[in-house]
Amino acid sequence: MKVAIIGVGQTAYGEKKNQSIDEMVFEATKNALEDSGLEREEVESVVTAGSDGLDGCAISNMLTAGSSGAYLKDEVKVSGGGIYGLVLGYLRVASGAFDNSLIVSWTKSSGVSVELISNLAYDPFYLRDCGFNLVTSLAFEASIYMHKTKTKDKDAAEIVLKNRENASRNPLAHLIDKPLMRKTSLSKYISYPLRECHLPPSSDGACALVIASERRARSLKKNCAWVTGLGWAIDGYYADDRLVETRHGVSLHSLKKSSEMAFTMARIKNPLEEIDVAEVSDVTPFHEMMLYETLGFCTDGNGKELIREGITKLDGKLPVNPSGGILSSNPIFASSLVRVAEAALQVMGKAAGRQVKNVDIALAQGFTWHSTQGSCTVILRN
Amino acid sequence: MKPRNIGIIGVGQTKYVTRRDDVTLPELAREAAVLALEDAGIAFNDLDGMVFSLALDALEGTEGAERWCADAVGGRRIPFIRVHTGGATGGSATHAGFLHIASGLFDCILVIGAEKMGETPDAQKVLNQIFDPVYERSVAINAVNMCSFQAARHMKKYGTTEYQMALVAVRSRKNALRNPHAHIRKEIKVEDVLTSRVICYPLKLYDCCPRSTGACAVVIASEKFIKKLGKKNIAWIKGIAACTGTYYMGDRMDGSSANDHADADGLFLAAKRAYQMAGIDNPRKEIDVAEIYAPFTSTELAAVEALGFCGKGESGKYNEKGLFDMEGGIPVNPSGGVLTANPISVTALARVAEASLQVTGKAGERQVSKSKTAVATGEGGSLQFYTVTVLSNKT
Numbered sequence: 001m002k003v004a005i006i007g008v009g010q011t012a013y014g015e016k017k018n019q020s021i022d023e024m025v026f027e028a029t030k031n032a033l034e035d036s037g038l039e040r041e042e043v044e045s046v047v048t049a050g051s052d053g054l055d056g057c058a059i060s061n062m063l064t065a066g067s068s069g070a071y072l073k074d075e076v077k078v079s080g081g082g083i084y085g086l087v088l089g090y091l092r093v094a095s096g097a098f099d100n101s102l103i104v105s106w107t108k109s110s111g112v113s114v115e116l117i118s119n120l121a122y123d124p125f126y127l128r129d130c131g132f133n134l135v136t137s138l139a140f141e142a143s144i145y146m147h148k149t150k151t152k153d154k155d156a157a158e159i160v161l162k163n164r165e166n167a168s169r170n171p172l173a174h175l176i177d178k179p180l181m182r183k184t185s186l187s188k189y190i191s192y193p194l195r196e197c198h199l200p201p202s203s204d205g206a207c208a209l210v211i212a213s214e215r216r217a218r219s220l221k222k223n224c225a226w227v228t229g230l231g232w233a234i235d236g237y238y239a240d241d242r243l244v245e246t247r248h249g250v251s252l253h254s255l256k257k258s259s260e261m262a263f264t265m266a267r268i269k270n271p272l273e274e275i276d277v278a279e280v281s282d283v284t285p286f287h288e289m290m291l292y293e294t295l296g297f298c299t300d301g302n303g304k305e306l307i308r309e310g311i312t313k314l315d316g317k318l319p320v321n322p323s324g325g326i327l328s329s330n331p332i333f334a335s336s337l338v339r340v341a342e343a344a345l346q347v348m349g350k351a352a353g354r355q356v357k358n359v360d361i362a363l364a365q366g367f368t369w370h371s372t373q374g375s376c377t378v379i380l381r382n
Numbered sequence: 383m384k385p386r387n388i389g390i391i392g393v394g395q396t397k398y399v400t401r402r403d404d405v406t407l408p409e410l411a412r413e414a415a416v417l418a419l420e421d422a423g424i425a426f427n428d429l430d431g432m433v434f435s436l437a438l439d440a441l442e443g444t445e446g447a448e449r450w451c452a453d454a455v456g457g458r459r460i461p462f463i464r465v466h467t468g469g470a471t472g473g474s475a476t477h478a479g480f481l482h483i484a485s486g487l488f489d490c491i492l493v494i495g496a497e498k499m500g501e502t503p504d505a506q507k508v509l510n511q512i513f514d515p516v517y518e519r520s521v522a523i524n525a526v527n528m529c530s531f532q533a534a535r536h537m538k539k540y541g542t543t544e545y546q547m548a549l550v551a552v553r554s555r556k557n558a559l560r561n562p563h564a565h566i567r568k569e570i571k572v573e574d575v576l577t578s579r580v581i582c583y584p585l586k587l588y589d590c591c592p593r594s595t596g597a598c599a600v601v602i603a604s605e606k607f608i609k610k611l612g613k614k615n616i617a618w619i620k621g622i623a624a625c626t627g628t629y630y631m632g633d634r635m636d637g638s639s640a641n642d643h644a645d646a647d648g649l650f651l652a653a654k655r656a657y658q659m660a661g662i663d664n665p666r667k668e669i670d671v672a673e674i675y676a677p678f679t680s681t682e683l684a685a686v687e688a689l690g691f692c693g694k695g696e697s698g699k700y701n702e703k704g705l706f707d708m709e710g711g712i713p714v715n716p717s718g719g720v721l722t723a724n725p726i727s728v729t730a731l732a733r734v735a736e737a738s739l740q741v742t743g744k745a746g747e748r749q750v751s752k753s754k755t756a757v758a759t760g761e762g763g764s765l766q767f768y769t770v771t772v773l774s775n776k777t
Contacts, residue, residue, distance in 0.1 A: 001485075020516075046626075052466070053445040058438045058511040059468040062763040065626045072651060075626040075767070076474045079436070079446055079464040087463055088478060095484030097622075121445040125406070234452045234462035241453075257459050373449050374462065 003093045004217035004224040005344040005380065006100075007036025007210035013174040013329035013338075016110040017204040021055060024206040025106050026067035032102065032208035033069070037220055043210070044098045046070035048077045049085035049105035051333050051369060053117040068104045068208075081105075082207065082337030083366035083376040087232050089211050100212040105334035109202035114332060118370040123237070135199065137239055137371045139191035142286035144243055145250045146193050148301070151289060155304040156198055159285035160327055162313055167324025169314075169353035174203040174329040198284050205331035207338045225344040225362070229268065229379030231261025234368075242373065248301030254375040255294045259365070263296075266379035271296040271363070272318055275379075277346045277356045278363040279339040282325040287372070291365065292320070295377075314356065322346065322354045336366020340378050347382045387605035387777045388483045389616035392422025393735040398565040398596035398723035401500025407447055408454035411496035414597035414728075415455040418492065422601040423611065426456035431488045434464040435475035435495025435598075437727040437762070440508045442498060455494050455599075468512065469675060470624070471495070472598070472731025473760025473769025477622045479602040489607040496597035497725035505593050512763060518631060525677070526590065528631055528764055530582040533680030535635065535644040537584060540695030542683060544584055548575035549701045550679035551588045551721060557708065558718025560747035563732075565594045565723035575679075584680075591677040591724040598728035600735050605777070617738035620755075621660030621772035625652040629766055646681075649688035649759065649768040656770035657690075662755075665690040669772075670753035671713050671740045673733035675761040677720045686714060689757060689770075708750065716740065716748045730760030734771050741775045 009031025011017070011024050019027070025048075033040060046068050048061040057063055061070075061077035068075070078084040082105030089101035118134035145151065167173035187197040217224050235242045235254040244251045268274050278295070282288035289303030297318060298306050306312050312320035321327075323342040326335045343364035345351040361381050368374035394417025402410060419425065432455065434448035444450060448464040451457075461482075467474045472495060479493040499505060506524040513519040536542045552572055558564035570588055578587035608616060627641050627648035628634065634643035641647050653665070662668045672689065676682035683697040691712050692700045700706065706714035715721075717736040720729055737756035739745040754776065760769035 051445065052439045057515065058440050058508055059466070059763050061467065062512055062629050062766055063514055065766065066629055070626045071628065072648070073626060074624040074652075074655075075467075076478065076624065077466045079448060079466055084463050087461075088465070088481070091478070091481040091485045091487075094486070095481045097481060097484060117445055120443075121449075123406075123450050124444065232461045232463070233459055234449065234457055236453050236458050237450050253459055261461070368446075368449065370446065371449075373452075 001094050001096055002214040003090050003211055003227045005209055005227065006212045006217050006220060006222065006224045007032045008341045008344050009035055009208040010172055010341055011205045012172045013203040013205035013331055015174065021106060021108050022064055022067040024108065024204065025064045025104055028206035028208040029068050029102065029104050032210050036210035037222065038100065038210060040069045043069055043073065043100060043102045045092050045101045046073050046075040047085045047089045047101055047103045048075060049082045049333065049337060050077060051079065053120060054107050054112050054333055056112055069102060080374050081366055081369045082334040083340060085337055086209065086340055086378060087376060090227060090230055093211055093213050099216050100210065102208060102210050104206060104208040105337040106206035107332040107334050108204045109332055110204050114202055121370045134370050135194065136191050138284050138287065139194045140239055141243055141372060142284050143193050145286050145290050148245060149249050149303065151286065151304045155307055156285035158307045159288050160197055162307065163282060163321050163325040163327040166314055166322050166354060167328035170323050172329065173324045175201050194284055200283065200326045200330035203329050203331045205334065207334045207341050209341060223348045225347040225380040225382060227378060228381045229262035229266025231258040232376040233257035234374040237373065246300045249293045250290060251294050252372050252375065254373060258375045259295050259377040262377040262379050268379060275318060275361050275363050276359040277322060278318065278320045279323060279343045280320060280365040281336055281339060281367045282321055282327050283367060288320065319356045322351065322356055333369045339364040339366050343380050347380045386484055387618060388480055388602060389608060389618040390600050390738040391603045391608060391613055391616055392418045392601035393738050394418030394421055394599045395563045395732060395735055396596045397563050398594040398725055400595065402498065402595050407442060407496055407498050408451040410498065410597045411451045411494055412454040414496065414599040415492060415494050418599035418601050423613065424601065428490055429456060429460065429492050431461040431482050431491045432457045433475045433478045433491060433493045434462065435472045435493060435728055435731050436464055437466055437468055437471040438508055440511065441502045441505060441726065451496065467767040468762030469726055470730055470760035470762030470767040470769045472728050472734065473771060474624065475731060476734045476771055477624065477769060480619050480622055483602060483604045489604045491602045492599060493602060493731065494599040495728040495731055497727040498595050499593040499725060500595040514629065523631060526585065527582045529678045529681055530585045531631060532643045532684065532765060533584050533678065536680055536683060539644040542698040544576060545572065546698035546701050547589055547679040547683065548572045550682050551575045553707055554715055554719050554721040557716050557748060558722035561717045564718040565592050585678055589679040591720050594723045594725040596725040596728065598731045598735055600731065600738065615742045617741045617773045617775065618777050619771065620774045621656035623652045623655035623659065624769045627766050629764060631764060644684065645694060646684040646688040649685055652768040652770040653689050656772050660772040662772065669712060669755050669757050671716060671750045671756045673717060673736045673758045674714055675720055675730050675733055675759045677724055682714065685759060713750045716745065716750050730769060733758040733760065737773050741773050
């Protein structure tokens with residue numbers, strides 16, 4: 001059964017919002033419902049996506065059940081990352097069990113130490129005491145990628161500049177300041193090769209989607225984004241099991257598996273030619289280039305060429321992260337769902353100042369929140 | 383559209399115990415995965431997706447420990463998601479597994495989870511963190527006292543007695559003697575319950591569940607996969623439904639509220655939806671056995687009413703008449719239930735596993751005779767999340 005995204009709702013993303021978690025969830029939910037044209041009473045099921053650790057609260061969907069409109073409905077929380085909310089929502093509607101589903105994800109980053117919680121995501125025997133956390137795990141991958149593909153510090157800076165430039169057109173974005181190129185090379189290392197300016201901010205914010213069956217979507221007679229491809233996969237827990245060096249580049253298995261599944265389902269054979277815009281998890285600029293290669297936008301080892309040639313810029317052949325990406329706005333757990341929301345806006349032609357022209361097919365991709373262990377890829381079509 | 387026929391083809395459970403120092407969480411989960419696959423007669427390679435049943439991260443002391451377990455349970459490089467609805471997690475995971483197959487994208491899914499409560503220094507301290515930080519958390523409310531409020535309200539509203547609650551504990555303990563997986567296997571008498579120390583009035587020690595360590599898994603498959611496998615005697619999933627109720631305790635203490643704490647209204651709604659999907663009009667007649675998520679004796683009283691086995695406020699009376707005993711009209715918790723084993727992440731999944739064994743006649747000494755249709759429930763949060771799963775040995 002076909003499934004469509006019929007509504008998108010987001011809060012603005014910022015450093016410290018004067019809102020509690022459930023207030024942010026309420027705002028995103030309300031916006032998504034208004035956009036979809038459905039009333040709360042018509043919503044049949046709710047999927048919440050959050051992390052107890054990041055929320056500072058056990059079973060945090062207890063708290064957000066009310067503000068996500070889940071009262072007396074079938075509601076479930078998914079773990080891993082916001083984009084997994086779309087996975088369960090999709091299964092609910094595609095199976096015919098539900099006519100529609102509301103999906104909401106959030107993080108109040110200002111209320112938590114991401115460094116501490118992401119360290120607790122590592123096993124207590126080997127990795128936790130080594131000080132592994134979100135940034136150090138990404139730094140290992142970035143380092144291997146950088147050296148294997150001979151990608152330069154300057155290429156990474158170009159990605160950051162591109163995304164921040166795009167963010168200046170997105171009224172919801174958190175960071176729109178462009179780091180000056182000369183300053184970029186002076187920006188201090190946080191964890192080699194990641195400099196301060198290579199890392200996303202930590203933002204407060206929430207994002208919601210309303211999805212519906214074909215029958216419902218057609219009856220609403222409105223612009224919607226059809227989910228034509230969906231894939232998700234997890235890889236090994238230990239970081240050294242995950243990164244696979246290919247002939248010229250570096251690949252992540254979870255990403256490869258999830259995109260293969262999505263491409264097969266959406267019958268996409270040549271991603272660079274067929275996809276019009278992509279919103280991917282640029283958790284670091286190096287990862288954005290790694291994504292170019294694994295998603296098949298270029299050959300192994302040539303991610304840097306796409307940014308050097310301007311192909312992924314807003315006016316390029318395949319704009320990537322027109323919203324500004326995670327490097328500009330990062331409501332940590334929800335960031336992967338934001339990719340889907342932004343891709344949906346592009347397909348529906350509702351991305352305003354950041355709209356890419358003539359979008360027929362969009363790709364959205366997200367990682368699990370604290371590492372690249374899991375990945376999910378979504379293909380949307382108008 | 384005719385829904386696909388989807389069934390449970392294998393279950394695996396470890397023995398539930400106080401503590402396991404010989405295994406890590408992934409190793410514990412693997413034990414159940416291997417048992418379930420053996421029972422189903424399939425290999426890890428036959429799985430095309432996985433749902434991990436894991437509740438409170440803080441109880442494991444690791445954020446998102448499902449990813450730590452992914453390799454051990456055969457999840458590497460296949461679709462894998464985790465759901466978390468507190469105590470109801472196992473029910474939600476079962477439903478998610480069902481939906482994977484109902485979507486037409488998958489044919490064989492492992493639903494797996496594990497719990498190491500033995501390493502949690504103070505579970506009730508963690509369970510205090512489920513309450514909202516502004517109003518209720520600082521009252522030091524936790525799982526025991528929120529359920530004691532429910533028990534007290536049932537007593538006040540319906541005249542239920544501590545003696546009637548004690549009967550639930552006695553029956554559960556007696557049933558658990560026939561279940562080799564049960565954590566607590568020791569018979570008790572009504573007087574023992576009534577004279578055990580008060581934990582939080584009216585709940586006494588023997589009205590309460592233990593905290594258990596263990597793992598549970600079920601394999602769910604499409605009819606096409608089952609036919610190819612040549613497997614017979616399947617627990618078909620006939621109905622699934624869930625309902626989320628109110629968060630706040632304070633919303634349920636006043637008789638005029640929509641969610642009276644005496645009644646499990648969320649369970650009532652979930653059951654109504656699941657029965658409708660399963661085509662059940664008269665649960666009292668059509669359901670042969672029930673595995674109910676009831677961590678306290680009083681929770682079971684409200685649950686059997688919500689499931690339609692008797693009228694509101696009548697459960698105490700029917701307990702005295704033995705309706706829910708092994709030889710009664712609707713045996714409840716032949717496994718001994720949650721009162722004899724509560725590994726939170728998989729407690730609701732174990733209810734599904736036990737119900738599955740019952741309808742396929744594989745429950746050994748705890749088998750209820752002629753059980754064709756069974757219901758399994760899950761309950762999570764502040765009695766906020768409810769799941770209901772109806773199983774039958776007929777498609």
